[in-house]
Amino acid sequence: MEYLLEVKNLTKRFGGLVAVNNVSMGVKEGEVVGLLGDNGAGKSTLIKMVSGVYRPDGGKIFFMGKEVIIDSPMKAISIAIETLYQDLALAENLNAYSNIFLGREKLKKVLKFINVLDNDYMLKESKGVLDRLEIEIPSLRNRISMLSGGQRQAVAISRSIYWNAKLLIMDEPTAALGVTEQKKVLDLIRLLRSQGIGIIVISHQLYDVFSVADRLVIMRRGEKVAERNIKETNPDEIVSLIVGAEKVSEKICPADRD
Amino acid sequence: MNNNKNSTLSVSQRLQSILAKNWAILFTLIIILIFSFTGKRFFQLANFQNILHLSTIYLLLTASETFVIITGGIDLSVGFVMGLSSVLSAKIIELLHAANFPPALSISIGSIVALIVCIIPGLINGVLITKYKVPPFIATLGMMGIANGMALIISEGFPVAYLPRVLPNIGNSYLIYILPGKAISFFSKPKGIAGEEIKELIRIIPNSLIFISIIIFILWHILKNTKFGQHTYAIGGSMDAAVRAGINTNKHLIIIYVLSSFLAGLAGVFYVFQTGIGIYTSFGAMYELLAIAGVVIGGASLMGGKGGIIGSVIGVFLLGVIENGLHLSGVDPFFRYIAVGLILIVAVIIDQSFPDLL
Known part of the structure; x- marks a missing residue:
């Protein structure tokens, strides 16, 4: 099957530092790819080139079979690549549906010439997308500041999905969540996969990644060092690839292996 | 969970939570009740219209400050931009009037030129804050001094006083005049009345109230119902969220500061209509502080993201009632400053101690 997103030989330099060096990878429709690596491995920089925050210094990005130049976050969004940052980027003083529609508000005309916000429409549509994702939030009229961490994450995900994301990039989606909520978010990722969305997950939580990902890409010092199908690897091997040790499996919690 | x-x-x-949100209204009603007993001729139509009439410029300044504070900024220059607009419009009107232009024409030209010029301080503030990352406090503090200096240069330190006599008539007229049982007229006193009859004349709805109601309604609508208003709240709530949602935050903030100084300019022009002279803002007038107080009493937070036009209107009205009520109750005017200061602090304490739960 053809890749939904494919990056070829992407390179990004910051002055003398090569943050991302000649990295190629791909994501298919309905596939979850875990992007792993220690701090400073270049995961975020790689992702930011796909989401339009940075422009690559070298290499090409293909989306749905065509080469694309993603020169701004808006450009990424316009071709249906949505990014969920760790801090979620929600306006806490606005309610859930206003956040889902932020920047793309639905307007209606009153007296034929005055544009006003169509709150009923936005509320109804937001309910629809939350239902589709099997998310329950007490009231969409509540401000974000009154929601729990998991509910916020759900609102942020709904926002991406409502705008028909084909590729969803998630940066540490389970960090800062309680155990139950982590599980909910992971369930949500599986649900999105079943709906045919390609997903890249960056996470330090190996357990989470192993429970949802189909494939893993491991980076170290700006380079891609390995790519593994989830069924053909185990956490020990991944840890050794991340830290760059040849044989660490004996030292690190053998009990974790199943 | x-x-x-x-x-x-x-x-x-x-x-x-409901009390904390609506304390300003309750407090206003309570002091109206108290002043009704203590103040001479306080609880009268004429007096309430008077409070509203005198609140007009504060309403304009507070409304402009509301937008700025919701974005998490502050505009300290509004009071002096108002003074600049006042002397500039008056100076132009004075010069044209002296050159025998018809009053309607000279007043229109003076007002429009001043309003256009008053966009400039806001534009500069906005560019400094967005492009050069100058904190709003500093940018507008600088602009406050500049506007003050310009106003003093234009007026040479004196009130601009040789203006058409029709000016204060427009600014201080009422929509309806009724001489009970004898006459009724619109926009000006019934002709040929004098002496004792003037005292019996009932005036209803000052022109300033009509003017300010239209402006406030438009601003309320913008903040409450439009995309622009929504983005204003979003920027105050989370700049990051606004940027990533694709909102052009720099452009938005520049418009906010331009709007702010435009409304301050409008207040200055209105002040000329109200007083019949153009006068620079004196230090110690504290317009900007009273405007900020009105906004905060109205439920806004200086951290941004909160507040609204209706709250700010209540805030201004509360301050207006206090000033008027204390005066009519025979309290020394200096106490008014203490009262305003105390209420401002109480407003913030209430805001902090009762987080929004609803």
């Missing part, structure tokens, strides 16, 4: 914060609120928590 803490999923249903809303449903777990107890009745007393809800009550507290």
